[in-house]
Amino acid sequence: MRLPSTQPAFPVAPRHGTRFHAVLLLAASLLMPVLAGASADTFALAPDTQIVGAVSTVTASHEQTLTDIARIQGLGYEEIVWANPGVDVWLPGDGTSVTLPKRFILPGTQRDGVVVNIAEYRLYYYFRSNGRQMVSTFPISIGRMDWSTPIGRWRVVAKQKDPTWYPPESIRKEHLEDGRGFLDKVVPPGPDNPLGKFAMRLSVPGYLIHGTNRPVGVGMQVTHGCIRMYPEDIASLFPEVPVNTPVTIMNLPYKFGWSGDDLYLEVNPPLEDDHPTRDREMTALMEQYVQATRDRPARVDWQAVEEAYRRKDGIPVRIGSGVATEQSTAAN
Structure with missing residues (x-):
């Protein structure tokens, strides 16, 4: 192409x-x-x-x-x-x-x-x-x-x-x-x-x-x-x-994705015609989080999640890491 x-x-x-x-x-x-x-x-x-x-x-x-x-x-x-x-x-x-x-x-x-x-x-x-x-x-x-x-x-x-x-x-x-x-x-x-x-x-x-x-x-x-x-x-x-x-x-204003052992969150402002409220937004965000971590558990910094939600700037930010990776590191 x-x-x-x-x-x-x-x-x-x-x-x-x-x-x-x-x-x-x-x-x-x-x-x-x-x-x-x-x-x-x-x-x-x-x-x-x-x-x-x-x-x-x-x-x-x-x-x-x-x-x-x-x-x-x-x-x-x-x-x-x-x-x-x-x-x-x-x-x-x-x-x-x-x-x-x-x-x-x-x-x-x-x-x-x-x-x-x-x-x-x-x-x-x-x-x-x-x-x-x-x-x-x-x-x-x-x-x-x-x-x-x-x-x-x-x-x-x-x-x-x-x-x-x-x-x-x-x-x-x-x-x-x-x-x-x-x-x-x-x-x-x-x-x-x-x-x-x-x-x-x-x-x-x-x-x-x-x-x-x-x-x-x-x-x-x-x-x-x-x-x-x-x-x-x-x-x-x-x-x-x-x-x-x-x-x-x-229509996905909230996206989670893995890069190596790190979990990222990207928050975009929801469309006005979706009639967004905090409860609706948090429900949608958590639905995407569950999908992203279903096969790979994560240890999450929920303050970082809240900050990404507040900013809504469309820029992916690191909000956590894989649990198994952290346990392995601690064992070493």
């Missing part, structure tokens, strides 16, 4: 309203630079790999926004905002250190085809290259509260280059009510087509994985349910994903 930044998997030690986002998208899309090349991170996987990538930092330059940095670094809007609390999105400032949250706990146990975790605004594509299991991961946008992205096990049923968009009546009505003018029943390929240059239709009717003509919105909960990618990312992924590829869409 021809995707950039191939590297081994190795360890290294608040959400805004959609109306607000829409205003920012319109203004920022006029300023967003055109970038060449896909922003995917690609990793070779061992059978027991559960965590890939690394957290790093870059220094913002004059007039560079967090969205500029996010696109260059293969991140989406929410990801980079979560990881940089207190940093102004649109004017971070020359010389500001910006955290790049590019370490990921692989979601769930599904390791074939396309896997989408809407809670982290991220798509994973599993494939084989020269006999090795690989994964590439991309930032995405997902459906907003009233147009949710469908959870389930689907497949790619059709692919189209330079797609024509046929907006349903509900979207055309919304477009008019929002003061954006009359929307034609047929939108041909071109710069005004929100599907971008590539689209992959899913087996769930009416839903696509597609590009965009407004890339600054990638990484937000702003679509009508479709999965939206940076133009350069969909251009890279499109030729590699055959028809009938499985597409698994899940």
